[in-house]
Amino acid sequence: MKISSSLETLLGLSLPFITGQPYTVQTNIYAHGKGGREQRVNLCFDPAADFHTYTILWNHHHIVFFVDEVPIRVYKNNEARGIPYPKLQPMGVYSTLWEADDRATRGGLEKINWSKAPFYSYYKDFENDL
Numbered sequence: 001m002k003i004s005s006s007l008e009t010l011l012g013l014s015l016p017f018i019t020g021q022p023y024t025v026q027t028n029i030y031a032h033g034k035g036g037r038e039q040r041v042n043l044c045f046d047p048a049a050d051f052h053t054y055t056i057l058w059n060h061h062h063i064v065f066f067v068d069e070v071p072i073r074v075y076k077n078n079e080a081r082g083i084p085y086p087k088l089q090p091m092g093v094y095s096t097l098w099e100a101d102d103r104a105t106r107g108g109l110e111k112i113n114w115s116k117a118p119f120y121s122y123y124k125d126f127e128n129d130l
């Protein structure tokens, strides 16, 4: 995953999709500018075929990632045990597409087919319950 350094200090959570079989969504949590807390979950659908609901619940107790209302990851606030928890970053939403086929699906075996470019990402019904 390649994220610019300015983003790393801003980003609390990331939810990148890895296209190609198996369809995967990766979660990562950045605290104090450090990530390295990636987890990947295989999706049982092609995320490019239709819209789905992706939710991040983020409060002082935990961060929960949901896909279509099913929790896929819970990250508890364990600051009391010295584990960083994102809470100081300004909040915002940033979306991007990037090329990472050297290490993405199936360890880089699945290459981007550039003849299918340009690639687009669409969003709808965005909600922010702050």
Ligand SMILES: *[C@@H]1O[C@H](CO)[C@@H](O)[C@H](O)[C@H]1NC(C)=O
Binding pocket: 113, 115, 116
């Ligand atoms: C790339 O996509 C094109 C158009 O769909 C297809 O004809 C071609 O076989 C694909 N190439 C590879 C390597 O999958």
